[in-house]
Amino acid sequence: MSISLKGPHALSFDALQRVLPKGRTGIFALGYVDSDGRFRVQSVGRDDYDVRARLSELIGSSTMFKFAVMPGSREAFEEECALFHQLRPPSTIIHPVRPRGTNWQCPHCLQLSL
Numbered sequence: 040m041s042i043s044l045k046g047p048h049a050l051s052f053d054a055l056q057r058v059l060p061k062g063r064t065g066i067f068a069l070g071y072v073d074s075d076g077r078f079r080v081q082s083v084g085r086d087d088y089d090v091r092a093r094l095s096e097l098i099g100s101s102t103m104f105k106f107a108v109m110p111g112s113r114e115a116f117e118e119e120c121a122l123f124h125q126l127r128p129p130s131t132i133i134h135p136v137r138p139r140g141t142n143w144q145c146p147h148c149l150q151l152s153l
């Protein structure tokens with residue numbers, strides 16, 4: 040993984056309040072910890088405005104999460120793409136969508152098409 044995600048933490052309101060700042064761009068992976076203690080990713084995502092708010096809406100859909108706060112939406116988009124291609128999360132079928140109003144390309148798909 041090119042980026043280190045923090046966690047895993049329980050996907051709960053308390054944990055989100057404790058570990059995540061408000062109103063920050065970020066990416067996340069949702070999943071669970073298996074019997075060997077390994078974090079298993081089920082899905083990945085990002086939010087360009089408030090990753091804590093996005094994760095709050097997802098409480099109940101998974102038991103654990105990892106996250107990284109990103110400096111901007113371009114970095115968040117590219118890292119979400121990296122997670123998508125590297126982890127192949129079973130519940131994230133559709134490729135990450137670029138932020139509205141941009142023409143940014145996924146660097147990984149670009150490599151594949153060269």
Ligand SMILES: [Zn+2]
Nearest residue numbers: 120145147148
């Ligand atoms: Zn791609």
